[in-house]
Amino acid sequence: MVRTFAPYLRPQWPGYALAGVLALAGTCTGLLKPWPLKYLFDEVLVPADGGARADAGTVLVLLVLALLLITVADSLVGLLRGYVLSALGERVAAGVRSDLFARLQRLPMRYHEGVPVGELTNRITSDVDRVRGVLTSTVVDATTDALTLIGMAGVLLVLDWQLSLGLVLVVPLLAVVVVGSRRRIKAAEEHARVVEGDLAAAAAESLVAIKLVKSLGREDAESERFAERSSTSMRAILRTERTSAGFAYAVDVLVAVATAGLIWLGASRVVSGALTPGDLLIFTSYLSSFFGPTQSLSKLPAQLTKAGVRAERIARVLRRRPDIVDLPGAVPAPVPRVGMGLTGVSFAYVEGRPVLRGVDLEVPIGRTLAVVGPTGAGKSTIASLLCRLQDPVEGTVTLDGTDLRDLTLDSVHRHVGLVLQEATLFRATVRENIAYGRPEASMEEVVEAAKVADAHEFIQTLPQGYDTLLAERGASLSGGQRQRLALARAVVRGSPVLILDEPTTGLDARSERAVLAAIRRVSEQRTTVMITHRMAAAMTADHIVVLDHGVVVERGDHQTLLAADGVYAEMCRLQHVDARTGNGHGAADRRTVLSPHPTSTPHPTSTPAGADGQQTDGRTTHGAREPS
Structure with a gap:
């Protein structure tokens, strides 16, 4: 994907740079979210010395305002990032579609005769859309997730290295699940894309020949043929979804078990006095936020695999060189005179x-x-x-x-x-x-x-x-x-x-x-x-x-x-x-x-005539046929 689509990404580098800045800002606001609540617990609700603070009311107002400010800033950053990514995606997709269509226009007739129109239409539309999502939103989201994990790991390491170590040990288990599922997802996705192309081709073929279909009374037969292709496509897509869902389920179960174990460990350390309630609040908040990006990153290979299948279909067209091209030194043809x-x-x-x-x-x-x-x-x-x-x-x-x-x-x-x-x-x-x-x-x-x-x-x-x-x-x-x-x-x-x-x-x-x-x-x-x-x-x-x-x-x-x-x-x-x-x-x-007045009575030599003198259109009234 990088090799094929780099020419479309380079002109958009200012947008990617802005998206990167917004990703960093989003990471910072996400990391700051639980901190007002930590101080609320440790300084106002459950102070360490057991007594009430004289300025508790003022601290409470400041903490609430800080929480409000962080939440608003996080929402604004998310909104701006979403718009920037949408604009980037549309620009990249427009460039890919235009070049893909232009290349199809230049490819030889035998290429078009060998590939159904519906298949080519799928490459220009749905395949480009899937790749666009990976090249923009998925990449930036993955960058945000990676930054978030790094920031959380650093904060948690400072708070309590033992809990942090338990958290880090979960990551290799996720990697095992990802590697085990990737090949199955790729095979299922490739099969689904082939079947989807067949479905589009069948629809286009039947609609183009609608007059023939109706004249022969084949509407029901064509509907049945399309329904059969549609069922095949549905089964292939459901197979892909089942494979992806099984992978997601395995990740979710692993995360749930790890979360339960780490919360039990954190609560035990609060009871022993090693952590404050506010520290546990930070930890549990980061824990839920930590596994969200971890799950997203663990599913990234599956997303890249699916998009990679479609990207390869697009790349095959873009790599295909026209057979008929201007040779070096070709000159314009003069007005024919010979x-x-x-x-x-x-x-x-x-x-x-x-x-x-x-x-x-x-x-x-x-x-x-x-x-x-x-x-x-x-x-x-x-x-x-x-x-x-x-x-x-x-x-x-x-x-x-x-x-x-x-x-x-x-x-x-x-x-x-x-x-x-x-x-x-x-x-x-x-x-x-x-x-x-x-x-x-x-x-x-x-x-x-x-x-x-x-x-x-x-x-x-x-x-x-x-x-x-x-x-x-x-x-x-x-x-x-x-x-x-x-x-x-x-x-x-x-x-x-x-x-x-x-x-x-x-x-x-x-x-x-x-x-x-x-x-x-x-x-x-x-x-x-x-x-x-x-x-x-x-x-x-x-x-x-x-x-x-x-x-x-x-x-x-x-x-x-x-x-x-x-x-x-x-x-x-x-x-x-x-x-x-x-x-x-x-x-x-x-x-x-060639009579210039085709609607008038023709000269005897205007059209071919049958042996009996009757005017014909090249077909005989005596059973003879045109050469096939």
């Missing part, structure tokens, strides 16, 4: 299981390339490589002939935009979603981008137009509407190279036509790479590359690939796309295929 390309590129998510093997392709400036192939062929991996979300294992990905690894990440992302298959929208206004990639964009630029992406018309029908607050993930919009907003976002961003990853997957025929028309307008004067298995989209490209099992198996335009009667032609037949739908690839032909 194009992008892959040369001899191979890639594997798992060593020994390549996804791409020796892929070569070029995307000339201002042209459109379609990358097609069955699911699992490696198409989306090419999109990630072109955007430098991944680096190739072998070969190079270039922009104007320069390896992307020799260019700064920010400049690559500025010039190469990505529209994902699942259009990601935030719980924000339509305008904020469109301008997400360039928040400083003016309203005029946002509206113009929406018009280019064929989204302006439906946006105007929303309750507050561009100021309409969208539901989480854009759930209140159709798939085609979400995709067109994502295209508008790409337009506002202004990236000269645009990567479209399965832009029409899951859309009905009308939505597909609308999105394809928007893609045509967005792609004008842009270099575009379209990753797709939809032939209605692929046939509009200037050039088509066909992938199968990570290898380029075919290249050419629509007519050439149809004539080759290979993988591409087979995919066209499955989707009822044939030569009649793709006669030519000039700009005029693409305008025919």
Whole structure:
């Protein structure tokens, strides 16, 4: 914890210094508390000579005032210390959370794909909160307890060394109990944290897929699954609590036995005249106060162990270095003037299981390339490589002939935009979603981008137009509407190279036509790479590359690939796309295929048609299926 969190603690040293001063002041006021009562007993109530003092009334008033002053001062010191510790804790937690979140943003996609969102959320929230408590309140409280014990031991040694010796002998017994319990507490806490992460992940997973859950009538099943995970989490937490409670009980019993024995010994020494009643009062008061800090300190290892488990989870993220970083000497990417390309590129998510093997392709400036192939062929991996979300294992990905690894990440992302298959929208206004990639964009630029992406018309029908607050993930919009907003976002961003990853997957025929028309307008004067298995989209490209099992198996335009009667032609037949739908690839032909008026009656070549002439959305009415 010290090694990981020292950078967050150093800037707060003035606050820790103040907390230390207040801890010392609290120790002093705590030690002074019983002394007015000692003098009350020895000088007023039970004087040593057996007679009454002439000034007993005055001494009584002074002692009461002293007791009041000490109590008020102790409360004030405690109040100030509590506030200072809270402020320190929040500042430390804010710094850790911010850096933790920033690191998660920079970690590679394969890390996020391997760790559930609920688990990561737990690290940012509950794990940070637990560590914050240890780094602030627990540390300062432990310092106060240690100072209190030292002060009490010194005073008691002066009063009666024999009683003090009996008190000190209890400490090794407490140490034995602590050492015996620490390992059990750590194991129980580690298991509880793993189960807690599984519970959060299950909740997040089910809530994200709520539409699917409801559509399949799986509400009860999901509730039962969550209840089962919740019960498992409850049992793990209760196991931790039982282990901690057993430890606390053992400490409390030991303290109770020691207290009883020491009070009996102290009373015996008063009877023998070795101590005054006031001395015994000091001793018993310190005895109760002594075992309080002792118990707290004896439980400190258990608290540190629990927090240490969480701190290690946080430290693992903070120690993890991003795979994709700016190399030394990286330069900003210039505005593309030639194009992008892959040369001899191979890639594997798992060593020994390549996804791409020796892929070569070029995307000339201002042209459109379609990358097609069955699911699992490696198409989306090419999109990630072109955007430098991944680096190739072998070969190079270039922009104007320069390896992307020799260019700064920010400049690559500025010039190469990505529209994902699942259009990601935030719980924000339509305008904020469109301008997400360039928040400083003016309203005029946002509206113009929406018009280019064929989204302006439906946006105007929303309750507050561009100021309409969208539901989480854009759930209140159709798939085609979400995709067109994502295209508008790409337009506002202004990236000269645009990567479209399965832009029409899951859309009905009308939505597909609308999105394809928007893609045509967005792609004008842009270099575009379209990753797709939809032939209605692929046939509009200037050039088509066909992938199968990570290898380029075919290249050419629509007519050439149809004539080759290979993988591409087979995919066209499955989707009822044939030569009649793709006669030519000039700009005029693409305008025919991509009707700018998706709601109007389509040209016969507007959409793929079934064998019986009925309009389809890529699915046949005769039982044929899309390639999986």
